[in-house]
Amino acid sequence: MNYLSDVQVAHLKQSPLGSELKEIFVEESIQTLFQPIVSLKSKQVFAVEALTRGPLNSPLFSPMNLFNFASEQGCLLPMDLMARRVAIKSFKQAMPERNMATHLFLNVSVSSILSQEHPSGLTMACLNEFDVDPQQVVIEITELQPVEDSAQFLQAIQYYRKMGFKVAIDDLGSGYNGLKLWSEVKPDYVKIDKHFITEIDKQADKYRFMQTILTLAKSLGTKVIAEGVETESELRILEKLGVDYVQGYLLKRPAPVIDGVLDYQWQETLQVAVNEEETIASLCDPVFSMPLNTRVKEIAEVFLQHPKRTCIPIVEKGQVLGMVWRRELMDLLASQFGRELHHRKQINKVMDRTPFIFEAGTSLVEASREITRDTSYDKGAFIVIKDGLYQGCGSFMALLEMMTDLKVRSAQYANPLSGLPGNVPIQQTLQMYLDRKQAFTVIYVDVDHFKAYNDHYSFEQGDQVISAIAQVLKSTVNGSPGFIGHIGGDDFVLILESLDYQSICETILEKFQTARAPFYTQQDREKGGIDAKGRDGESQFFPMMTLSLGVLLVDTRLFEHTQKLASLATKAKKGAKHQGGNTYYLVDSRKIPPVQ
Numbered sequence: 001m002n003y004l005s006d007v008q009v010a011h012l013k014q015s016p017l018g019s020e021l022k023e024i025f026v027e028e029s030i031q032t033l034f035q036p037i038v039s040l041k042s043k044q045v046f047a048v049e050a051l052t053r054g055p056l057n058s059p060l061f062s063p064m065n066l067f068n069f070a071s072e073q074g075c076l077l078p079m080d081l082m083a084r085r086v087a088i089k090s091f092k093q094a095m096p097e098r099n100m101a102t103h104l105f106l107n108v109s110v111s112s113i114l115s116q117e118h119p120s121g122l123t124m125a126c127l128n129e130f131d132v133d134p135q136q137v138v139i140e141i142t143e144l145q146p147v148e149d150s151a152q153f154l155q156a157i158q159y160y161r162k163m164g165f166k167v168a169i170d171d172l173g174s175g176y177n178g179l180k181l182w183s184e185v186k187p188d189y190v191k192i193d194k195h196f197i198t199e200i201d202k203q204a205d206k207y208r209f210m211q212t213i214l215t216l217a218k219s220l221g222t223k224v225i226a227e228g229v230e231t232e233s234e235l236r237i238l239e240k241l242g243v244d245y246v247q248g249y250l251l252k253r254p255a256p257v258i259d260g261v262l263d264y265q266w267q268e269t270l271q272v273a274v275n276e277e278e279t280i281a282s283l284c285d286p287v288f289s290m291p292l293n294t295r296v297k298e299i300a301e302v303f304l305q306h307p308k309r310t311c312i313p314i315v316e317k318g319q320v321l322g323m324v325w326r327r328e329l330m331d332l333l334a335s336q337f338g339r340e341l342h343h344r345k346q347i348n349k350v351m352d353r354t355p356f357i358f359e360a361g362t363s364l365v366e367a368s369r370e371i372t373r374d375t376s377y378d379k380g381a382f383i384v385i386k387d388g389l390y391q392g393c394g395s396f397m398a399l400l401e402m403m404t405d406l407k408v409r410s411a412q413y414a415n416p417l418s419g420l421p422g423n424v425p426i427q428q429t430l431q432m433y434l435d436r437k438q439a440f441t442v443i444y445v446d447v448d449h450f451k452a453y454n455d456h457y458s459f460e461q462g463d464q465v466i467s468a469i470a471q472v473l474k475s476t477v478n479g480s481p482g483f484i485g486h487i488g489g490d491d492f493v494l495i496l497e498s499l500d501y502q503s504i505c506e507t508i509l510e511k512f513q514t515a516r517a518p519f520y521t522q523q524d525r526e527k528g529g530i531d532a533k534g535r536d537g538e539s540q541f542f543p544m545m546t547l548s549l550g551v552l553l554v555d556t557r558l559f560e561h562t563q564k565l566a567s568l569a570t571k572a573k574k575g576a577k578h579q580g581g582n583t584y585y586l587v588d589s590r591k592i593p594p595v596q
Contacts, residue, residue: 012073020060021073029055030066030083032090033254036262037105037225037247040239045260047103047138049247050087080112081119085126092130094258102258104132105140105168113141113156124163134164138189141181142170150184157185171227172213187222189245194228197248201233204405210241215424218431218561235264240282280367281360283394283402284384289315290324296350297343299324300333311381311393314351318389322351325379356382360391368403371396415486417463418470426485429495430562437556439590441501442565444550444573445473445508447490448581449529452542456532457519465519465545466490472511476504501551505584512547513582520544546581548573555590 012018024030034048052067054060060069070079084106091104112118127134139160157167168189169181182190192213200206210226217224226238229248238246252263290299290312299312303326314322324347332350333339342350356379358367371382382399384391415422421429433440447469454462473484473492482496496504517525524530529543550572552565559565568587575585 012075017059017069018073020058021069021075024055024060025075025078025082028082028086030086031055031256032083032087033256034091034094034258035247035254036252036260037103037245038251038262039245040243045102045262046245047105048091048258049105049140050083050091050107051254052083052087052107076109077112077115077117080109081122084108084123088123088126088132089130090256091258092132094256102260103136103138103166105138107140107142107170109142110153114152123160123165135166137164138166138168140168140170140191141185141187154184168225182220182222186220189223189225190217191225191227191247194248197226197228197234197238198230199234201231201237207237207241207405210238210243214242215427218427219563221561232264236282240278278364278402279360280358280362280364280382280384280394280399281386281391282364283398284360284392285394286391287311287313287393289313289390290347292316292321292346292348294347295343296329296333296345296347299347300329300343303329311379313355313383313390313393314347315390320355320357320383320385320390322348322353323355323379323381323383324351328352352379355379358382358384360384360386364399364402368399371399415488417466418486418492420470420484420486420492422486423488426483426487426493426495427562429483429485430565433495433554434556434559434562438497439499439556440554441494441496441499441504442552442554442569443494443496443501443505443508443584444552444569444576445469445492445494446548446550446573446577448546448548448577449542450490450545452530452532452534453519453545456530461519465516468515468519469512469547472508472515476507476511499553501553501584501586505549505551508549509547509582509584516545543581548576548579548581549584550574550576551584551586553586553588553590558589
């Protein structure tokens with residue numbers, strides 16, 4: 001295929017490097033490497049990104065050098081088109097037929113899309129030539145240039161979508177357009193720049209940035225891909241945050257073949273089940289252990305070879321028998337006659353037989369309470385087991401940092417009146433329950449005649465009523481698996497594993513009947529309500545406050561995202577309101593036939 005015009009060829013011949021670039025176009029001597037994009041849900045390769053390299057042993061081998069020099073010589077569009085064609089051809093050749101469902105991410109620059117010289121239909125022609133389905137292809141828009149003509153750019157994006165392609169934005173946060181480009185393009189995928197991923201496990205600002213991006217992405221229906229993942233700690237945080245896909249050297253470096261095999265193998269500690277609370281497994285690092293028949297001198301040699309290691313678990317056939325602490329062992333051996341007395345002993349003679357040991361599913365809160373209760377314990381680590389078998393160790397300092405972070409996050413989203421979680425945790429919890437694929441109950445709580453009470457008795461009294469309702473809900477759900485949230489104002493929500501909504505609703509209504517009494521004067525209690533101004537400004541009688549409970553039994557087969565619950569939730573709330581208060585109204589989604 002002829003990529004260059006005669007004018008471009010003549011210009012390139014004027015310098016040695018230009019002549020080499022001309023030969024690259026003539027011979028199509030660039031190569032394509034593929035880097036996997038991995039689903040954190042399935043732990044499988046979901047797609048590959050095509051990465052262009054110049055000829056080996058050439059100054060133009062680096063993609064930055066290659067594309068920058070092509071741009072300087074006025075050949076960026078031809079280089080982009082050639083890279084695209086070679087990537088599609090290589091994708092077909094590199095992919096075994098049995099794996100042809102994998103998606104291909106093709107990098108396309110903004111300047112190429114906007115170029116008046118861009119040939120129409122070239123990408124589709126290449127796909128047809130090499131028999132690649134357009135629905136496998138994702139056009140990845142590099143964000144390195146500003147979009148100057150939004151209308152033309154969006155028209156081009158719309159054209160790609162009509163052809164069956166999906167669209168991704170590359171390196172969000174590193175270029176000129178950022179969120180503006182996201183809002184205009186409405187991409188299927190957004191890739192987060194490596195800058196925000198590096199040391200996300202250590203930098204709170206990056207953690208909060210990713211939380212914000214994920215919340216925005218979920219509301220817009222966009223999947224998030226984290227680029228540049230290079231450490232296991234970064235991967236753990238991204239998995240815990242709920243990132244959809246990851247890409248980076250930790251998982252696999254770019255390669256000319258596509259085989260679906262990753263360099264990284266998931267450890268059991270990464271596959272932590274979703275719980276309502278953070279668990280101790282999130283702090284577990286795989287620390288090598290030693291058997292019970294190990295001699296003291298062997299353990300001492302390990303400590304000398306690994307100066308940063310503070311402890312070594314003693315494990316036999318998966319069972320934890322104890323822990324050896326660096327400081328204690330070295331102090332013992334350094335004491336008078338210590339080396340002579342203990343050097344040849346088996347480690348069971350000097351090991352700590354009662355270290356803290358937690359099951360992987362133990363909540364951070366529970367573990368923290370247990371550790372702080374033992375004021376005499378001064379060690380720096382604990383052991384994590386799963387189903388009784390050794391998994392690894394965690395540090396007390398990491399636990400303290402995580403607990404601090406949890407408290408900060410909880411306070412950030414808590415309603416100041418009730419102390420209950422607000423809308424962000426409510427949405428996250430709803431999504432978590434949906435992802436479990438098990439039926440659950442949602443109860444929406446609304447206070448009848450609250451505005452009239454607030455206007456009549458004062459906002460301070462109204463605030464006390466809100467606090468009392470929160471206590472009623474907490475005392476009702478206490479001990480049962482579930483979640484209580486404060487939507488705002490006089491609206492609350494309960495998300496419960498139990499489908500026994502009748503007894504829960506009846507208990508809430510009964511408790512509130514008792515709890516409301518002190519908030520009225522004796523006179524108002526006797527007449528059953530208050531005289532207050534209505535919305536029209538006229539005085540009228542309002543009965544004492546009651547609760548309306550809208551109950552939604554959720555069949556997770558019908559819903560994937562929380563947005564789809566909205567219409568049924570509204571139906572449940574309105575149904576309860578129309579029944580006149582102190583009652584509940586049921587909407588059972590399990591009786592709705594699933595869409596075939």
